[in-house]
Amino acid sequence: MSEIINVIISQGVDVETVYLILALPFVATLIVIFRQIIGVKSFGVYTPLVLTFAFWAIGLKYGLAIFVVVLISGTAMRYFLKKFRLLYLPRIAIVLTVISIAILGLLTLAGSFGKIGLASTSILPILIMITLIEKFISTQVEKGIRTATILSIETIIISSAGYYFIVWDSFRNLILNHPEYIILLLVINIILGKWTGLRLREYFRFKDVIKHVDNN
Amino acid sequence: MLTTIKKSRGLLGMNSRNLTYIRPSNLQDAIRLADNKLRSKELLFNNGIPVPKVFGVIKNRKDLEMFKWADLPKSFVLKPNHGRGGEGIKIIFGQKKDQSWVSTEGRRITIKDLRNHIMDVFEGFYSLSGVSDIAFFEERIQISKTLKPYAYKGIPDIRVIVYNNVPVMAMLRLPTKESDGKANLHLGGIGLGIDITNGISTHAVQRDQLIEKHPDSKLKLSGIRIPYWRKILEIAIKCQQVSKLGYIGVDVAIDKERGPVVLEINAHSGLSIQIANLAPLKYRLQKVQGIKVQDEAHGIRIAQDLFGGEIEEEIEEISGKQVLGIIESIKIKHKIKEIAEVDDGGNDKVITEKNESKLEEMELKAKIDTGAGVSSIDKEIARKLGYGDVIDEFDEVVKDLEITQSSKADDLDEEIKDKLLKWGENFSTVLIRSSHGISYRLMVNMEIILSGVEVFSRMSVIDRSHLEFPVIIGKKDLLKFIIDPSKKAQTIMSSVE
Numbered sequence: 001m002s003e004i005i006n007v008i009i010s011q012g013v014d015v016e017t018v019y020l021i022l023a024l025p026f027v028a029t030l031i032v033i034f035r036q037i038i039g040v041k042s043f044g045v046y047t048p049l050v051l052t053f054a055f056w057a058i059g060l061k062y063g064l065a066i067f068v069v070v071l072i073s074g075t076a077m078r079y080f081l082k083k084f085r086l087l088y089l090p091r092i093a094i095v096l097t098v099i100s101i102a103i104l105g106l107l108t109l110a111g112s113f114g115k116i117g118l119a120s121t122s123i124l125p126i127l128i129m130i131t132l133i134e135k136f137i138s139t140q141v142e143k144g145i146r147t148a149t150i151l152s153i154e155t156i157i158i159s160s161a162g163y164y165f166i167v168w169d170s171f172r173n174l175i176l177n178h179p180e181y182i183i184l185l186l187v188i189n190i191i192l193g194k195w196t197g198l199r200l201r202e203y204f205r206f207k208d209v210i211k212h213v214d215n216n
Numbered sequence: 217m218l219t220t221i222k223k224s225r226g227l228l229g230m231n232s233r234n235l236t237y238i239r240p241s242n243l244q245d246a247i248r249l250a251d252n253k254l255r256s257k258e259l260l261f262n263n264g265i266p267v268p269k270v271f272g273v274i275k276n277r278k279d280l281e282m283f284k285w286a287d288l289p290k291s292f293v294l295k296p297n298h299g300r301g302g303e304g305i306k307i308i309f310g311q312k313k314d315q316s317w318v319s320t321e322g323r324r325i326t327i328k329d330l331r332n333h334i335m336d337v338f339e340g341f342y343s344l345s346g347v348s349d350i351a352f353f354e355e356r357i358q359i360s361k362t363l364k365p366y367a368y369k370g371i372p373d374i375r376v377i378v379y380n381n382v383p384v385m386a387m388l389r390l391p392t393k394e395s396d397g398k399a400n401l402h403l404g405g406i407g408l409g410i411d412i413t414n415g416i417s418t419h420a421v422q423r424d425q426l427i428e429k430h431p432d433s434k435l436k437l438s439g440i441r442i443p444y445w446r447k448i449l450e451i452a453i454k455c456q457q458v459s460k461l462g463y464i465g466v467d468v469a470i471d472k473e474r475g476p477v478v479l480e481i482n483a484h485s486g487l488s489i490q491i492a493n494l495a496p497l498k499y500r501l502q503k504v505q506g507i508k509v510q511d512e513a514h515g516i517r518i519a520q521d522l523f524g525g526e527i528e529e530e531i532e533e534i535s536g537k538q539v540l541g542i543i544e545s546i547k548i549k550h551k552i553k554e555i556a557e558v559d560d561g562g563n564d565k566v567i568t569e570k571n572e573s574k575l576e577e578m579e580l581k582a583k584i585d586t587g588a589g590v591s592s593i594d595k596e597i598a599r600k601l602g603y604g605d606v607i608d609e610f611d612e613v614v615k616d617l618e619i620t621q622s623s624k625a626d627d628l629d630e631e632i633k634d635k636l637l638k639w640g641e642n643f644s645t646v647l648i649r650s651s652h653g654i655s656y657r658l659m660v661n662m663e664i665i666l667s668g669v670e671v672f673s674r675m676s677v678i679d680r681s682h683l684e685f686p687v688i689i690g691k692k693d694l695l696k697f698i699i700d701p702s703k704k705a706q707t708i709m710s711s712v713e
Contacts, residue, residue, distance in 0.1 A: 087339050144403055196236050198229035206227050208426055212494040213223040
């Protein structure tokens with residue numbers, strides 16, 4: 001382990017905390033690569049980032065289960081509430097209430113089936129996922145249910161990739177031994193920030209146009 | 217793979233659009249103005265650009281109390297100022313006698329309904345994060361006749377991207393059943409690429425996929441001519457000038473009576489327009505970068521010169537006639553011989569047979585000559601096409617003729633014609649009087665294919681072996697065509713290379 005890390009740990013900081021804090025910018029950069037180079041959009045950078053760590057806290061399987069329940073019940077409530085013509089904030093509060101009940105139901109159900117892992121999930125990652133519903137609903141309003149669904153799936157893909165990244169032992173050893181690599185991220189992100197090339201996905205999106213371009 | 221990357225260099229991707237074009241060209245203030253419907257509308261109006269009329273702005277409850285409902289016209293649109301994706305827009309298309317209106321869905325709308333709707337707008341019901349908004353009444357655009365068959369419920373609009381005062385690319389957006397009458401592409405509307413020179417639609421795209429026909433009306437989507445095209449381009453350029461957006465997407469609708477009207481200006485114009493046009497946008501943007509553009513007319517001229525499609529197609533569109541160049545590659549069908557043959561059953565039977573060499577048609581270079589009355593073909597070529605025997609007999613007949621008296625010529629003409637009769641009705645002769653005296657020429661009916669069009673031509677057979685072109689197409693056979701001397705025959709050009 002690196003000298004610096006040892007010093008930090010000797011001051012009483014938990015090694016897990018150190019690792020996660022150091023992993024955070026790496027995951028953020030991974031998400032940026034997903035967006036700028038590959039073209040997987042998702043809901044901004046923040047949403048997949050916190051979701052990645054929520055998955056880490058409760059495990060990918062249960063994390064996905066809860067996230068999907070949150071999305072489905074949130075969307076259903078939005079459509080149900082549309083008729084009642086309520087103001088925005090009370091509307092969101094009602095959606096949150098229903099989601100809370102749904103999650104409580106899910107946890108109880110999981111417990112009764114002997115899935116202790118899910119039943120004993122801590123509150124913080126669940127809270128994180130619930131707050132994401134607001135982002136999801138606003139996207140539904142702005143861009144339609146179809147786009148919102150595609151973006152949610154993309155968010156799940158990116159967050160799952162991020163999850164596998166931070167549970168990867170080699171990566172863990174690498175940044176605990178060489179925390180200075182974090183400086184590299186600055187360089188990488190400056191390059192990404194100046195990157196004007198086509199995203200991988202755009203090659204598919206514009207395949208018909210590319211076919212049509214003359215060779216000369 | 218490598219060619220794909222090479223070919224895609226001219227495409228505008230999201231990264232490049234944001235970093236290379238929007239960031240340097242569109243200042244924050246200009247973007248904010250474009251996002252504010254009322255403010256941008258006012259700016260455009262003050263600069264003489266046609267926009268839908270505003271009948272009233274309601275900023276607060278006091279405005280709402282004071283509003284004179286009786287001043288509203290029979291049809292109008294109620295909009296939230298910052299609403300996005302079409303949310304919160306109420307379209308009223310008729311008035312009833314009892315102080316109430318009818319919405320496009322056919323529902324009865326009272327003053328109380330409108331008042332409630334405006335209250336919702338105030339409360340931020342339709343704005344994204346619940347921020348309080350203001351509402352306004354706007355003129356309802358009446359769909360123009362040309363575009364009506366192509367639109368499901370809503371109003372089609374034309375998106376023009378302007379950069380450096382040059383309209384670089386345009387797209388017609390059609391509302392569909394899938395998009396619920398909205399012209400937005402991400403909701404399932406159709407985007408049609410437009411030839412910037414003439415405003416005629418080219419390719420069509422729905423959800424990023426190329427389509428041929430309108431999914432609802434099944435109408436063909438290419439070849440739609442957008443009315444007021446030049447005016448639309450002028451307006452779009454003007455919008456860029458006054459909005460100070462360096463890279464702008466201008467949405468124009470065409471009103472039945474008023475003509476082109478600007479609906480919206482956009483700072484972040486989408487990229488699907490490239491698919492609808494099957495043309496890369498970045499390539500065009502790079503081409504117009506740095507050009508000094510004097511005025512709107514100059515900008516349009518540049519766009520037409522740089523990005524114009526085939527002009528001849530435009531003329532074909534208007535006249536329904538094919539455009540020919542001076543030299544065209546043509547095909548002539550071989551003569552069909554009728555010969556008698558004895559089949560196995562021992563009966564005489566007339567069968568038709570294409571001649572021995574199985575040559576069905578011949579491709580030739582032809583000169584399009586409006587100075588000539590009839591078309592003519594070289595004797596040797598005609599022989600190759602199977603007319604050898606007729607030519608021989610004709611030559612035999614005219615060889616000994618010594619015509620000195622013009623009065624006798626007509627009689628002889630009749631005589632030759634009679635002799636030719638046995639060859640069928642496809643042959644005749646023509647009498648030619650010139651300074652060299654009087655001569656006869658063999659005329660043969662041939663089927664030729666000119667620029668894809670079948671023409672039954674009566675061709676005179678003469679010796680053209682010393683001339684460059686074995687065939688001349690004269691006036692009589694050019695009735696279905698228009699001639700453009702600048703057009704080059706493609707097949708000939710490629711054979712020369």
